[in-house]
Amino acid sequence: MLNYIWAGMLLIGIIYALFTGNMEAVSNACLEYAESAVTLCITMAGAMALWVGLMEIAGQAGLIDKFTGKLQPFISYLFPDVPEQHPARGYIATNLVANILGLGWACTPAGLKAMEELAKLEEERGMAGYETAGRRKNGNRAASDAMCAFLILNISSLQLIPVNMIAYRSKYGSLNPSGIILPAILATCCSTIAGIIYIKMRYGRKNGC
Template structure:
């Protein structure tokens, strides 16, 4: 849908510019934007490499492992129907930690793996009840899937790496000035997400009986 929307906006702009004799400006803007996009990609690649490298160092040094153990009570609280030792726990934890450090690029692969594991859990529930819970109806996302998606979207971010990189690229005097507002905003969104998930999880659903 977004592809059609962006395509329509571009086409409308070109047609409007052609009717008003602005095609040279459109051509110039397209060339300048292409050049700026390449520069931005190079900048973001450098930033991404730096922070993913730091995450790798943190993992090898055991920092991620200790954080994973610390966050398990929160995982159990948010995903009461997720069996202990299930593979999805590892991916969910990795996704949350990466998001907290502002590494959305590193969080995406773990998030996809987590969804695959949660889908596998639902397939097991179709075969037999897991933890006293039946599988959700076909075509319906499970509580765990919905909770994980909401947490992923609303995640607390201590360091908004992408925004800092964008601000630096476009000449901000203090690119890191967004850290405090970002922490406050994402903290509120995470608290709201947790409250919403627990309220919805408490509702009686036929497949939870």
């Protein structure tokens, strides 16, 4: 799936540029965007080291257990096949809470760790494609139900207070910059509820790809 999306973006872009004469812009964009990906990673590296470092302290101090304990029923509801003591739960909980609070710098690190842990879980279960993790090329690793659910939740947008939008609105002279908070919360609830209903329909069904 991702192979096709990625290839499609590149091929369509290049063919379209051929007809519109934007080839020079495309040529520049390749290098420019490759560079900005590295810049982004360097920026992210700081946040990532800070956050995962803090999480390690929090984990050893027993804070994460305490904290995920409260979210346990919710996580059990959405991820019924992730065992109670599995480390993936801590990262999923952290990612979701960081998302809801709009702490962008904390979401991605926790999200990436959650995906790593969910992949390990599949490896422990001996799912096809996961057994040679990190050593050989994994031909056909398929997402687990938990991964699908986790990503849909993330993409359904969980952030309650759109802090950035409020800031941009006031910068451009809005009379009521924070007037969008309530509608934004309602819209976010709609998209998240739709996501959860879909997750509940598909979770645990073996068919479908």
